[in-house]
Amino acid sequence: MTWSDQSITRRAALATTTGLTVGALLPPDPARAAAPDPAASYTNPVIWQDFADIDVIRVENTYYCSASTMHYSPGAPVLRSYDLVNWEIAGHAVPVLDFGSKYDLNGGRGYVRGIWASSLAYRPADRTFYWLGQIDFARTHLYTARSVEGPWSRRATLPQVYYDAGLLVDDDNTLYVAYGNGTINVAQLAADGRSQVRTQQVFSTPSSIGTLEGSRFYKINGNYYIFLTRPANGQYILRSTSGPFGPYTLRQVLLDLPGPISGGGVPHQGGLVRTQNGAWYYMAFVDAYPGGRMPALAPVTWTSDGWPVVQLVNNAWGRSYPAPAVPPPPRQVTPLTGVDTFDGTALKPRWEWNHNPDNAKWSVDNGLTLRTATVTGDLYWARNTLTHRIQGPTSTATVQLDHSAMRDGDRAGLALLRDSSAWIGVKRDGGATRVVMVDGLTMDGSWNTTGTGTERAGASVPGGRLWLRAEADIRPGASRPGTFSYSTDGVTFTRLGPAFAMGNDWRFFMGYRFALFNHATQALGGSVRVTRFELSTP
Incomplete structure (x- = not known):
């Protein structure tokens, strides 16, 4: 006999359960x-x-x-x-x-x-x-x-x-x-x-x-x-x-x-x-x-x-x-942390887009390709920003990014996204590629953009591949720091820019997320490829 979590659906012979009964x-x-x-x-x-x-x-x-x-x-x-x-x-x-x-x-x-x-x-x-x-x-x-x-x-x-x-x-x-x-x-x-x-x-x-x-x-x-x-x-x-x-x-x-x-x-x-x-x-x-x-x-x-x-x-x-006394599980559940190599041809359910995506501008094929979908200087208006929840109390997101197909004016990277945001990523301008840390992306209480970002640090990077890292301490408290670093070999990471103090105003309701983005400021046509995302905890 099983039970329904909302009612006993058949008191004589019950076939299915929904838990509260x-x-x-x-x-x-x-x-x-x-x-x-x-x-x-x-x-x-x-x-x-x-x-x-x-x-x-x-x-x-x-x-x-x-x-x-x-x-x-x-x-x-x-x-x-x-x-x-x-x-x-x-x-x-x-x-x-x-x-x-x-x-x-x-x-x-x-x-x-x-x-x-x-x-x-x-x-x-x-x-x-x-x-x-x-x-x-x-x-x-x-x-x-x-x-x-x-x-x-x-x-x-x-x-x-x-x-x-x-x-x-x-x-x-x-x-x-x-x-x-x-x-x-x-x-x-x-x-x-x-x-x-x-x-x-x-x-x-x-x-x-x-x-x-x-x-x-x-x-x-x-x-x-x-x-x-x-x-x-x-x-x-x-x-x-x-x-x-x-x-x-x-x-x-x-x-x-x-x-x-x-x-x-x-x-x-x-x-x-x-x-x-x-x-x-x-x-x-x-x-x-x-x-x-x-x-x-x-x-x-x-x-x-x-x-x-x-x-x-x-x-x-x-x-x-x-712990609740329950029967042994049929299998282990998929962890909410770990590595995603974007295997297969579909996103895993851990991912959600910031608003609906333009489905013609992204694809998964043993790697995630993000083509520029919006020409804007405002990340809050950029389509196809892909988000992942942060694991508390502290966690680190590390992304392997191939930026070789970016075009002049493109911006791509890894953000701590909310109504006050910051990011580390790549700027392609005048044929030159730089890795930068940007903060000062802000919205007001009506969710209109009030700041599109200020570059706080930057460095030239060789080649077409880069590792980006964001560390987030989401424990409620005074500092709530987010920090950013990058690597050219995936082993040695260099800190870039000051710590970013994440906001704790409840009115946005949703918490901070790690976000992968790629948008144009001049013209569409560029792309980046993410081959690995890892969410890890200490």
């Missing part, structure tokens, strides 16, 4: 349960990379997690794990941000728009994964796939705006959505998910609390629960014993709880999930800029009257806990 008080399947290993433990954050607004489910023996990606493309990554601790990126639910030309950097820009908090669910009746999210406060989109690797396709565009939606697959396979900011609503979708049947307000947040949002919708032991965030320091839960439309009562889950990252924020805005042997966990994110929002995991127990309680360590979210 009504079956909290049902006995575990002894064939599936694993005995706890008292010596095993895990350390928070379980993922020290930027994955925010988490929704987490279980399907049979596999866990899946989704996250926000704003203006990055493809969007809405889906991560996979077999133990809730070790995760890999399996795919993206939104293959392209086809929501307007601004996501193509065409006449506009989509910074801090795009994929916000969304929801991931699995429907056993049709063996299909569902992703639901609203874009630009205008419409809600529903994507589906039979496998998280894809292909994902848009099943419906709903005219309703389900802000910070939580999708529930009920026992009878009915689709419900909890959503809203302050005012919380529940909608019922048609059986195919393509239209709305009804919607109803179910809760209004009292002024003494402030704002509640970030809905996650569950059915547990016959009761309906809406898990809600008070940004950015609290978590609350609504419960209805009378059906999905309420009435609901409210209880605080946590408020101002010290988190597991020194200098970071309170864990919040995540999801609940149930293991195969009946244990419960809450996976939330921790604001930890400049790196972003990092997932942390804590066990949850339930009171006798049906409310969740996060298990604390010394009155705080624990830095470590006993």
Whole structure:
């Protein structure tokens, strides 16, 4: 017997599981349960990379997690794990941000728009994964796939705006959505998910609390629960014993709880999930800029009257806990760090573009070729900038770059990319090639460019091949340094330029990323080839 993480879909004979289940008080399947290993433990954050607004489910023996990606493309990554601790990126639910030309950097820009908090669910009746999210406060989109690797396709565009939606697959396979900011609503979708049947307000947040949002919708032991965030320091839960439309009562889950990252924020805005042997966990994110929002995991127990309680360590979210008792994994997940030689003909799912790429201007063929796609002096307007999350607390990205096909006016390199950015790379001007370190690339609070960069150091380089390196310390704190160096042989690296202080303003939401770029300032036609990228930790 298996369970669904959002409901018991068939109480008599259940074939598939999505992890958070009504079956909290049902006995575990002894064939599936694993005995706890008292010596095993895990350390928070379980993922020290930027994955925010988490929704987490279980399907049979596999866990899946989704996250926000704003203006990055493809969007809405889906991560996979077999133990809730070790995760890999399996795919993206939104293959392209086809929501307007601004996501193509065409006449506009989509910074801090795009994929916000969304929801991931699995429907056993049709063996299909569902992703639901609203874009630009205008419409809600529903994507589906039979496998998280894809292909994902848009099943419906709903005219309703389900802000910070939580999708529930009920026992009878009915689709419900909890959503809203302050005012919380529940909608019922048609059986195919393509239209709305009804919607109803179910809760209004009292002024003494402030704002509640970030809905996650569950059915547990016959009761309906809406898990809600008070940004950015609290978590609350609504419960209805009378059906999905309420009435609901409210209880605080946590408020101002010290988190597991020194200098970071309170864990919040995540999801609940149930293991195969009946244990419960809450996976939330921790604001930890400049790196972003990092997932942390804590066990949850339930009171006798049906409310969740996060298990604390010394009155705080624990830095470590006993490892979840789960069956042995069928394989090891793909690490989030390591070497990518761009083998094959497709990018691995660890990569996301800054806005949609011009697909005619890049290719993968046992190496990554980036042809200039934009003539601009502003990296924030340049298409085909390819990004990779930074691994915390400190990590190093090293790139092997063949720049022999660059043209005059071209700029190519490795950046620390956010609303305040810096880079190391190659300038080709007047037939001469120089390696330079540039900072002072900035945007204002409306995400308009206010600085296109100032060269801080440079040197002539021979030949057509170069190794570029960026080191990032994303621990929250005063210095937050990023440093740059280069090598002509891949062995001896020379520091270039001053340390760059990465910004920690939360309003850009996304954390810093390593970014590979190549753009023209005079005319298109040049290219670079990246043959190796390595993300390493001390």
